[in-house]
Amino acid sequence: MANIKDIARVAGVSVATVSRALSTPSLVRPATIERIEAAIADLNYEPNHLAAGLRRQRSDxxxxxxxxxxxxxxxxxxxxxxxxxxxxxxxxxxxxxxxxxxxxxxxxxxxxxxxxxxxxxxxxxxxxxxxxxxxxxxxxxxxxxxxxxxxxxxxxxxxDDHEASALVVGHLAELGHTRIAAITGPLDQFMSKDRLSGYKLGLLRARIEVDEAIIATGDFSLQSGYDAMLRLLDADPQFTAVTCANDEMALGALSALQQRGISVPDEMSVTGFDDLRFGAFSSPPLTTVHIPTxxxxxxxxxxxxxxxxxxxxxxxxxxxxxxxxxxxxxxxxxxxxxxxx
Missing domain, CATH: 3.40.50.2300 (Response regulator)
Incomplete structure (x- = not known):
């Protein structure tokens, strides 16, 4: 395979000149650039990338x-x-x-x-x-x-994560749920804040009062969804639905509910967010918001x-x-x- 030394030899210039032409073509004379481009083409050494990069001063x-x-x-x-x-x-x-x-x-x-x-x-x-x-x-x-x-x-x-979160809460409210918990992402992330504010907007639209006692924070991982679900159940077992800020945490929540012997969806409804591929194959298959990732x-x-x-x-x-x-x-x-x- 040709290398930078071969390019220098065919172009009749030093290796340093070829290197300079590749990294800072503005410092090399146009005639020299042309010879180096021709050598790259002759040697078939990434011709589409390097030769174009010389002309456009881009790395691609x-x-x-x-x-x-x-x-x-x-x-x-x-x-x-x-x-x-x-x-x-x-x-x-x-x-x-x-x-x-x-x-x-x-x-x-x-x-x-x-x-x-x-x-x-x-x-x-x-x-x-x-x-x-x-x-x-x-x-x-x-x-x-x-x-x-x-x-x-x-x-x-x-x-629009704000409206998307409101949409999934609206779905739960239409089913008749009035105690809807939430498992959020880490609240130092803007996406998590948007999804939490959308959850609260959905409750407002459904005329359901926000209860901070049934909002738990996770970190988007399976384990955090599992842990947050257990905390919610220990703090207030009266809610009938939980909306999770991503599908991974929803799967963790499903595992915690199974451990506690709580049937989904008969005794607890669970929703995710993102519509990742595994959500359709969870047990039961996960209601979620499709985000075109x-x-x-x-x-x-x-x-x-x-x-x-x-x-x-x-x-x-x-x-x-x-x-x-x-x-x-x-x-x-x-x-x-x-x-x-």
């Missing part, structure tokens, strides 16, 4: 910053980004931050170093450059997806491409909102009197 890499890869939502989101990136001969670099701001800032520095062209953020944490925008240079291409603070302006893709990733990548190809036409306030819908399965039903444990 996009970083996707995520806190973790263990959440199925994240996997589906990255799948959508990869779909569009591959079709446009772009490469996806996955940056796992674990919520660490220094790690996130290092990924941003890769854009300044021409190792990447932009970044898509699925993060509650934002890089320093967003909180303190540069005054003498342009903001690097950044796109936020799902997680973003309302006081920061970035191009973004999201669903793959499509969110695809839309975020298209917005990134627009930011790269037409930077003057993509406003920092540009927002893409994708539709949600309620998926009714067998985990919800009209309330019945619960057996005594």
């Amino acid at each position: 890499n996009v970083i996707v910053a995520v806190p973790s890869i263990f959440n199925p939502f994240t996997s589906a989101f990255v799948e959508g980004i990869e779909n569009v990136a591959r079709a446009n001969k772009m490469r996806v670099l996955l940056g796992i931050t674990e919520g660490d701001i220094d790690t996130l800032n290092k990924y941003v520095s890769m854009i300044a170093g021409k190792q990447a062209d932009g970044m898509i953020l699925l993060e509650k944490t934002l890089p320093d450059i967003v909180r303190n925008p540069p005054t003498k240079s342009k903001m690097p291409p950044l796109v936020a997806a799902c997680e973003y603070p309302p006081d920061i302006t970035l191009p973004r893709v999201r669903t 793959v499509e969110i990733g695809e839309a975020a990548m298209r917005l990134m491409l627009d930011s790269l190809l037409q930077p003057d036409q993509v406003s920092a306030s540009r927002e893409v909102i994708l539709p949600h819908r309620l998926i009714v399965r067998q985990s919800t039903a009209a309330p019945k009197k619960r057996r005594k444990a």
Whole structure:
């Protein structure tokens, strides 16, 4: 396989000149660039990527910053980004931050170093450059997806989690439930706050008083859903339905209910959020809100491409909102009197 030394030999230049041409083409004479491009083509050394990169001064890499890869939502989101990136001969670099701001800032520095062209953020944490925008240079291409603070302006893709949560509470209220508990996500995340406020909106619309005693906080994991469900049952066993801020926590809640001998949906209705693939195969199959997770990733990548190809036409306030819908399965039903444990 050809390498950078082979390119230098065929082009009749030094290895340093080839390296400079690839990283900072503005510092290399146009005639030399042409010879290097011709050598890349002759050697078939990633011709579509490197030769085009020389002309456009782009790496054709996009970083996707995520806190973790263990959440199925994240996997589906990255799948959508990869779909569009591959079709446009772009490469996806996955940056796992674990919520660490220094790690996130290092990924941003890769854009300044021409190792990447932009970044898509699925993060509650934002890089320093967003909180303190540069005054003498342009903001690097950044796109936020799902997680973003309302006081920061970035191009973004999201669903209306507020209305989606109200919708699922409305479904439970229509079935006749008047004591509806909630298991939220971590409340330092904007998405979790939206889903909690939507839950309260749904109660308000159904003329049901909000009871903070039957609201428990989780962290979007199976274990946290299980633990939160047990806390709710120990604190107030009178509620007849629980809405969970994601499907993983709903599955954890189902496990806790099974352990306590509480039948779903006969004695307790349970809803999730996101409509991840496993929800249709839980026992019973999970009523949930469908969030087009793959499509969110695809839309975020298209917005990134627009930011790269037409930077003057993509406003920092540009927002893409994708539709949600309620998926009714067998985990919800009209309330019945619960057996005594």
